[in-house]
Every structure is written in structure tokens, then in C-alpha cells.
Amino acid sequence: MILESNGVEIYRQFQGGITGSLNVHVNETIDLSVHFLDQNQNEIEAEAECYPLSFEITDPSIISISLEGEGDHDGHDHGDDDHGDEEHNVFELTGLSVGSTTFSLLIMHQGHADFTSMPILATVEEEMVQCFSGDINNDSSLNVVDAVLMVNMILSGEQPDDMCTYDYNEDGQVNVVDVVQLVNHIIGISLSKANEASNIDVLTSNNSISIKSDGFVQGVQLTLSHGDDFAIEMADEYISDYRTNNNTTTLMVVTDGFKSVEDIANVSGKYVIEEVITSTSNASVNIITEVVSAFELKVVGPNPFNPTTKLNVVVEEAGYVSVKIYNLIGQVVATLADGYMEANPSGHTLNWDASLLSSGVYIVHAQNAGKVSTQKLTLLK
Template sequence: STYAGYGCPDYGYSYAVEGLNAQDACCDCGGGSLPEGLSDNDIYLSQNPKYDYKSINIYDFKASRYDRTQLVDSPNVIDITTGEITPGDNNGSRLVTYLVNVSCDSCLGGGAYSGSFESASTSITITGFDDQSTACATVLAINNAGEYSPESGSACAVAGGCTDVDEDGICDDVDECIGEELACGCNDPGFTCDDGSVVCDESDCSSCAAGDLNDDTLVNVLDVVAMVSIVLSPDSEYNECADINGDGAINVLDVVATVSIVLGGSDARSADATSATMNREGGTLNISGNGYIGAVQMTLTHGADFSIELTDDAFVAEYKTEGNTTRLMVVVPNSEEIFTASGEYDVEEVIVANSNTLLSVVEPSSFELGAAYPNPFNPSTSLSINMPENGYVSVKAYNLVGQVVSVITEGNMDAGSHTMTWDASSLSSGVYLITAEYAGSVATQKVMLIK
């Protein structure tokens, strides 16, 4: 192709270009032809035919004509719904501009659309189309003399497939969050519920007041009983209304927190206990403390002959037995007695809490034989022994002449409290002595069998 200048004086210069488009031409004026012996990628410059030909390679020329670091790196972004134009980072660095004609049959609110956009960049992004709709475009080039190239063929694209990660309304997949990105989305602080918790949306707020398990707008003993039932049932579903301290678990601490709400925030009888002691005397188990005890939770294992009666001097007292396991809770006990039981049992777990925290529970450190219960009895009675350490123990029953009438238990026992039952149905009525021996220590008590 041969390009001629417009409105330029004739200085006798000429140039010829093969395979070169107008926007890359170095000369604003002139005319000429391609001499023999030069390739399509050479530009021939001559002031007068009598001078020797001089040529430069088109690629070398283009490298010197354009600074490659100044080429357009990002496209213009045009929103067809608002008309907003976000320029690319080097708009206007070309000698040629482009006219982009866009149209569709159903791409904007379900209707047709057509529009034209002019850009100096070789690419533009147009937003605002319906997701997954199809729009087509043609392109014309305009040189610096205002001449138009022939219109290109049509090219189509499907809208969508871009995630507005920073929620700025521009589908550019660029995260430009200002400040910390929160769990609810970029720059979204969430919603603060009435209870002070922060959620993503108001609809995520808890629908119940803390502790109001039966949703009657009141927090009272009925809610405490319902909460105790949840704690004593390991398979119970999570209930956010019962999780007073919001730790994801429902346990004795939630119960005492609910009791505090019911009682008006505190128990006026005494200050919180800082420790608790567990003692077994015959069939009775006692928990004592040096202050207020909000609740006692225990897990017992036992045989089929086991029975239990909880104290009736407490705010709430409940138990559940499944097979050979009994779980119980006594809330705000007014005395040391927690329960009375018959039959052998072991304490697998004991949890004691004051009004807001768990307490350490200690057991007697010396060997003790607890009082038998009931006494007098017919035909069986229960008694307990406290073992300071693991060791061999022997518990026997004697008549008043010193004869062994029954071996209640004999063998190695673990440290802790153990309860056992003596069945004297084969003996006649009378007074008997029960003697326990452990590591040189002997404890004896008198019992009476009445038939």
C-alpha cells in the first residue's frame, strides 16, 4: 500500500510501505513507491532519486516509534445502565480510535438494546446486560484524518461469568475492599441484634429471649426444668435459647445462669462457694460447700437393683435413668443432701457450679465407713466406704458373738467413694456389726435387722 500526506508541502520526500497500516506510519506527509530489492517489512526514504536508497526495518521503526511500556494495559469499562465510563490506564495513546456498535434482541431488562461506543483502547468492557444474555458487536477504525475503515464482521458474547468480589458494582473480579473484609461480605459490618450479637442479616437474630425455652416471654422455673431435661439427655438437639453463655454447649453453667435470671441476678443468702466436698454416708450422698452452690450434676453407674430418691429441698431436682446409667441434677440445693439410694453404685462424674463457674470437688482423704441406710432395715441396707488410695479392702458382717455371718465385699478397690448393699434375708432378726478393714485401718458400725 502507498500512503500520501494531507495538506503537506512537497519537500521531495517520499515513503512506501507494504504490509503496514496507517496508524503505524511514521511520516505525516509524502508519497512514493517500493523500489526493487526491498522487503515488505522495509520503509524506503529518499530525498532525491540521485541519492542512495536508505531503509529501516518496520519492526525496528515500530519499537522506536512507540514506548511499549505505555501501551494500554486495562480496558475502558462502560456501564450501559448508568452510562458511567471508567477509563483504562492509558486512554488516548493510539493514533487510531475505534467505534464499537453493540446490539441485542433481548439483553437489557429482557428487551432489545443498541448503542455505539468510541474508544482509543483496543478493548473495552461493557456491563449492565442481563446475566447469560447474548449481545453482538461490530468495529470500525477511525484514523487521525477522520476516515473510517470498513465495518468488521459481527462477534457475539454471553454476559455473566464474573464475580463482583468487592461488591463495588463493577464486574471486574478485582478485590478493592476498603478496610477489613467481614464474614458477611466486603465492608458489610452485619446487623447487631437486641442481645448484642452481630449477624449478617436481621433475620439471623435469635427469635427467643435467653432462657425462655417455652417461648412464653417469661424466664421462670418452667424454663429451668426444661433446660435441666436437655442437659440430662445426651441426645437432645441444640437449643440456642438454652445456650445462655453462647459457648455452643448446653450444660450446668447455662442452668445456673438461668436460675440467676429467675432469682433476680443473684442469690442473697451467701457469697459463691469456691470449692465443694462430696461425702457418702450409707445410702446418702452429700455435697457441701463454703458458699452458694447453684447446681450439682452427677452421672452414676449401677446394677439393676438400684433405686434413688432425690432431695425435695431444692429449686429443681430431676434424674433420668437409661439402662445401668443414671444422670441427675439438683438445682440450688438448700441442704447438703443430694440423694438417698439403695443398691450398689459408683459415681462416674460429678460437676458442681456456683452462680457462674464450675467448682473443684474433693472427697475425704481418709478411709471411712459411712453409716448404713436404712437402719434398722429389712432385709437389706446400703453403706459406703471412702478409699483414699487404691488398695485391698474387706467388709464383713458379724453377729454379737464375733462370728462372720456374711462377706459383703472383699478385694481390690480404686480410690474414691464406693457404695454397696448387704442382703441379710437369710439371717434372723437381731443386732449385727459391720466391719471394714483397709491398710491396717478398721471401721465398725452397728446395724439392726428387724423382720
């Protein structure tokens, strides 16, 4: 007896000897055709309708077998005879769970078995995982939807069940490096590593996070720990997003590949950078805290605005404070403060009503104890 799959012999029982094996994966179905041989290894012709097949499975929780019916001969030659296009019994064997079991094949005639095979061993292995790397939504194409889903998974802090599709660069980790490579595939660009940064400085202050580097950096992923008063506004890039879970924020910035990452986010509140991952995985990364003057001018109202907005000036030392607004040709168009102010780490709020001015860009210039802080405002009417 011979079992064939796709015209290829995979199992044989002949005169007490067994060669070959039956191996399938969970949820995999294989078509098998059975051929019976005489003692000279010539195929025995039998009408399937008169001599139907039957099966006895030792453990039906591991495999199932269903009779597919008579099929066309596959042209495989057994022995010396050419049997042409004869019909043979064909059945389907499906793997149900991991394990091994045996089954016997019977030729039935008038309600009893004229022939019973020796037990045939079938082994079922783990289900084969077909992976299309980067195809997160399994639509057989790579696009921005896959990139968004990958970013969401990374920022959630969870590990994906289907590691194969998420781990685009196959390094066993899912992070900004995978996102950058997927984005470049989607956009259709191929970047040389010759100009990648070898040194990256992550610059932190009490109001911003940015990076400076000696080469190209397309993506940055940061994990921050912070208090309840922490707030963040991401820079505008091709991918720019964050997730906060309790007192931990994970953020990611990825450019379109035509420029390097510089600005990452504006922040407020105390925070600590716990982890830095960049697209240039071999670069040396340094976290540098910039000391910002306690005298600081901030825009706390709308910008652009119409016609009013608010500013906040933090005064480190009590004393003379000047806050003036200039147009682009250097003319003073408004004076918001020009005199003594008490020290105030929370800042003094100043209102500006530009109802009588025309649309345009204006510069706010604040000065205190030899320290200067400026901001740019845009009036849109």
C-alpha cells in the first residue's frame, strides 16, 4: 500500500516493511491518495464504489479523516506498469491538536473489511505561522494603517501576541527602530547608514525636550516618569504621539526620512527620562539637562490670537521689569510692564489687547536684572 500527496509518495507499507511518514500541522489538511500493490509491486485495480475505504482512528482528538471521493490518477508510476488516468481513492487528513496517533485503513466489501492496513502513524506539530512582516492588520499590504497600529502597540507598553508581524527588523524587540523601517518601506525611501549619528544628546529643560546629534536620526522613543502635574505637547512630525499610564509616559517621534529629529515636545512639570531608544541603535546617547533662567516669558494664551492673548513672566528677583511688544521693523507697539515687580516663581499674568493693530507677527521683549526673554506672537484678524 502506498500513500501519495500531490503525486509524491510519502508513505509505504509492503510485506511488513514501512517507509516514509505522515506529518501535518495543527489546522492543516493534506489530500492523500491510496494505491494498493500486489506482491510484485504492481498496482491493484479496484472499483472504489464496490470497495470503499473506511478508517479507524486511535485518537480522534489529534487527527480527523474524511473521504474526499475518487480522484484522478496523478500519473505517478508504481512498479513496471503505466496505469494512465485511472481513478483512485482520495481522502483528507487534518491535524487537530499537537501529538501522535495511529489510524488503520480498511477496504470494505459487503459490510466487512476485506483488507486492514497495519497502523499508520500520524504526527501533528504546532500550527505553522505565516508571517508578513509589518502587515499588522493582515490585509496583505503595508501602509500607514500598519504604522499607526505598530506605534499604538509600542506606546501601550504591551507585548504583541503576533511578534512576527510587529518585529519588522527581526531583532526580537518591537520599538521605534521597527517603526522607522516600516515607514521607510511605506514611503519608498532607502537611507544610507553612512550619515547616521554616532553621538546623540537628549536636551531636557523645564519646558522642552529636544535632541542634538552629529548625524541623521529619524526616530526617537522616550519613556518618562513624572508627577501628576506633568503635561506634554508633542512636536509636529510624520509620526508624533504619546501615551500616559499613571505616572509614566512613553512617546515617539519619527520623521519622513528627509530630515533629522530635532524638537520632540514641550513639557511642564518635573520629569525624569528613564529610557531612550533611537533609530540609530549604535549611537552613544547622553541626557543633558539645560539650565533655564528663572526669569522667563511664556505665552499662556492663544497664539496665533485675535485680538487678545495672555503672557506670563516669571520673576526670579524683585525689581524692575520691562515687557514691551515690537513690530517687525522695531517699533514699540505696546508696553505691558515697565516698573517694579515682586519676585514670583509662578509668574505674573499680562494681558494684551491688539484690537487697534493689524494682522502680523510681533515680538515680545521682557527684561529683568540684565536677563532677557522673548516670544513671538502672531495676530490673525
